Amino acid sequence: MNESPALRIDTTSTTPVYRQIVDGIRSQLVEGRLAPGDALPTVRDLALELGVHFNTVAEAYRLLSAEGWLDLRRRRGAVVTARDTPQAPPKARQIFADKLRQLAAQVRAEGLTRHTVADELDALSAELRGEN
Amino acid sequence: MNESPALRIDTTSTTPVYRQIVDGIRSQLVEGRLAPGDALPTVRDLALELGVHFNTVAEAYRLLSAEGWLDLRRRRGAVVTARDTPQAPPKARQIFADKLRQLAAQVRAEGLTRHTVADELDALSAELRGEN
């Protein structure tokens, strides 16, 4: 436990730091790289590693806890919990489709080609269909 | 021209309105649904349609203009310009891959299945490979 979560904080991004932390850790949770029972670094340790204030990490942990991923207790730290996946609201799929296109549009505007974007989509799709 | 850009503003989202506007319009630009020469609604018209202040739309237009998509002139409105796609920075692909996984993780956490997510990825990939 306490292995490094391999998070990279982009201080130039418009996405707030605490949400970058949430998004990064949630990826690992969903992908199973963090499993129930695993301990996360303490808020102070991770804050030091990322170069931010520990309250910023604490806020991220709190959000993940509110989503049901973490069990937070004083003096014991943050531990990954088992979690029932909720039922997705009806519109979730359409909203995802829209966000996906907006993300693709953004990186295409930055210069990534249709082909490159499609390759990455295929790669992730294959991962999703192959794993577990 | 002045056709409705079919933007939906989600006031519950944490993404600021002006960026929702930017993201939505950029999608249409990248996908060719808005082409050079097309006129966008005036800031006041689009603001009325979206239910926000016209300065909020103006800010969105300014960002798109800074990205090279729009030509803004008083009394004439916003017109889509021809634009050279820049060269993507070297890390762009990896950053995109990360963001893609974070987006997928987010919606999977909300309850979308691996299968559904993969289907949407495939659908967009097919669009990208098929069009033009």
Place this chain on the structure above:
DNA sequence: GTATAATGTATAGAAACAATGTACAAAAGA
């Protein structure tokens, strides 16, 4: 058992940001 130290929590403040209100500037057309 009690003291101590390690950990998350609470609250306040400063700075940046988002959205608005209002006034202004430019330019097309009457």
Place this chain on the structure above:
DNA sequence: TCTTTTGTACATTGTTTCTATACATTATAC
């Protein structure tokens, strides 16, 4: 030249983000 239509500038207000500091809780040492 006047008026109207459009984008622009700037101040204001509320919100968000991040930090600083103090506090509460609890496992462990002894």
